[in-house]
Amino acid sequence: MLNEVIFYTLEKAIKRYRQFAQAGIDRRGIDITIDQWLVLNVIRDMPDVGQMDIAEQVFKDQASIARIIELLVKKGLLDRTTSLADRRKLDMKLTESGCQLIADVAPAIAQNRMQALSGLDEAVVEQLKCWLEIIFLNCSIHSSESTQQLHDEHA
Amino acid sequence: MLNEVIFYTLEKAIKRYRQFAQAGIDRRGIDITIDQWLVLNVIRDMPDVGQMDIAEQVFKDQASIARIIELLVKKGLLDRTTSLADRRKLDMKLTESGCQLIADVAPAIAQNRMQALSGLDEAVVEQLKCWLEIIFLNCSIHSSESTQQLHDEHA
DNA sequence: AAAATAAATATGATATATCATAATATGCAA
DNA sequence: TTGCATATTATGATATATCATATTTATTTT
Numbered sequence: 049m050l051n052e053v054i055f056y057t058l059e060k061a062i063k064r065y066r067q068f069a070q071a072g073i074d075r076r077g078i079d080i081t082i083d084q085w086l087v088l089n090v091i092r093d094m095p096d097v098g099q100m101d102i103a104e105q106v107f108k109d110q111a112s113i114a115r116i117i118e119l120l121v122k123k124g125l126l127d128r129t130t131s132l133a134d135r136r137k138l139d140m141k142l143t144e145s146g147c148q149l150i151a152d153v154a155p156a157i158a159q160n161r162m163q164a165l166s167g168l169d170e171a172v173v174e175q176l177k178c179w180l181e182i183i184f185l186n187c188s189i190h191s192s193e194s195t196q197q198l199h200d201e202h203a
Numbered sequence: 204m205l206n207e208v209i210f211y212t213l214e215k216a217i218k219r220y221r222q223f224a225q226a227g228i229d230r231r232g233i234d235i236t237i238d239q240w241l242v243l244n245v246i247r248d249m250p251d252v253g254q255m256d257i258a259e260q261v262f263k264d265q266a267s268i269a270r271i272i273e274l275l276v277k278k279g280l281l282d283r284t285t286s287l288a289d290r291r292k293l294d295m296k297l298t299e300s301g302c303q304l305i306a307d308v309a310p311a312i313a314q315n316r317m318q319a320l321s322g323l324d325e326a327v328v329e330q331l332k333c334w335l336e337i338i339f340l341n342c343s344i345h346s347s348e349s350t351q352q353l354h355d356e357h358a
Numbered sequence: 359a360a361a362a363t364a365a366a367t368a369t370g371a372t373a374t375a376t377c378a379t380a381a382t383a384t385g386c387a388a
Numbered sequence: 389t390t391g392c393a394t395a396t397t398a399t400g401a402t403a404t405a406t407c408a409t410a411t412t413t414a415t416t417t418t
Contacts, residue, residue: 054320054328055224058217061335061342063262065210068342083404098366107218112405114368136366136413164341165209168334173209176334179323180216186319187216187223238374253396267375269398291383291396 069160076156078149079123083108085153087116088125091140092150098137125149224315231311233304234278238263240308242271243280246295247305253292280304 070082080088086106090097097105099113106113117140120126125146131137142150165173225237235243241261245252252260254268261268272295275281280301286292297305320328 053316054332055217055220055316057332057335057339058213058220060262061339062210062213062217064339064342065213069210081404100366107215108404109406110367111369111407115404118368134366134414138367161208161210164338166341167337172334176331177209177212179327179331180212182322183319184212184216184219186321187219236374255396264376265397266377266399270374273398289384289396293397 065160065164068164069157072156072160073153076152078152078156080125080149080153084116084120084123085150087113088120088142088146088150091117091126092142092147095140120146220315220319223319224312227311227315228308231307233307233311235280235304235308239271239275239278240305242268243275243297243301243305246272246281247297247302250295275301 066082073080073082073085083106087102090102090105094101099110099117103110103113108116117126117128117138121128125143127141127143129139131139168176221237228235228237228240238261242257245257245260249256254265254272258265258268263271272281272283272293276283280298282296282298284294286294323331
């Protein structure tokens with residue numbers, strides 16, 4: 049019965065993909081998690097954003113990002129210095145080995161994506177993205193009115 | 204750039220749905236997490252399966268299931284006695300309040316699903332499920348041969 | 359300028375997930 | 389029947405996520 053529910057299928061697919069992708073990275077002997085890699089990527093592409101923004105990008109909260117950054121620094125993949133312009137902020141920059149790691153992981157990720165999507169052409173993937181986006185938006189309505197309605201409905 | 208990746212969209216959609224669905228349950232003042240509810244459901248529908256099977260159904264590991272069951276028992280939603288037939292196993296049965304809770308949650312879940320899928324008709328949902336299933340299968344190939352190929356490719 | 363407010367990051371407490379392994383019970387082989 | 393392999397659940401160690409809040413710095417108000 050669970051199998052009939054789309055959200056179950058969704059969860060199933062993404063969880064399996066994550067395992068699969070992580071295995072692809074591990075297999076190459078690279079010591080990083082998908083989530084750490086994601087954060088590292090965001091920082092590389094947008095070095096000036098704060099932890100809140102990163103958190104939003106990768107769907108975690110600020111505290112989680114702080115701890116992942118801590119980890120990345122400990123692993124020597126990231127340099128962190130307090131910003132001169134605004135001493136609340138951090139200047140972050142990938143280290144050499146951080147850049148190297150990103151480069152090393154790239155083929156694993158590409159290969160993972162390829163294999164995961166085999167049999168689905170570009171048009172299908174676009175359609176899929178579009179529908180998932182609709183679900184996302186449907187779930188993003190923070191309406192307190194509809195909250196009330198929901199309550200009333202079963203009052 | 205992250206936005207272009209299907210797996211990112213996938214993760215985004217499922218995470219947002221989870222928040223959304225949990226909020227729908229919380230809002231009704233029901234004290235259970237989606238994952239606890241899922242496990243409770245599986246046990247109700249298939250009372251005789253072991254923790255390994257439950258784990259597989261909900262994509263967690265056996266240890267997590269053991270702890271969730273522990274919780275459900277503590278919350279008084281589940282009765283657990285060692286099985287007479289096989290004393291390694293547990294006989295599990297929802298308590299009255301466990302059944303009640305499932306019943307109470309049902310409308311929240313239904314409402315959540317409805318709203319999350321609004322604008323997507325049944326055919327679309329079926330197609331979506333089908334494609335997600337393909338991704339799942341693509342990621343389920345535990346081939347050690349292809350592992351070797353992957354390595355060679357970048358040797 | 360002083361006080362109040364806001365912004366950015368860090369951290370304690372807690373919950374949950376996961377790995378490895380322990381503890382217990384069963385079933386099979388000899 | 390005794391011993392060994394297997395099956396089932398529990399648990400310690402560790403990692404990660406999340407909430408609430410603390411800490412530090414910047415900005416705004418008066």
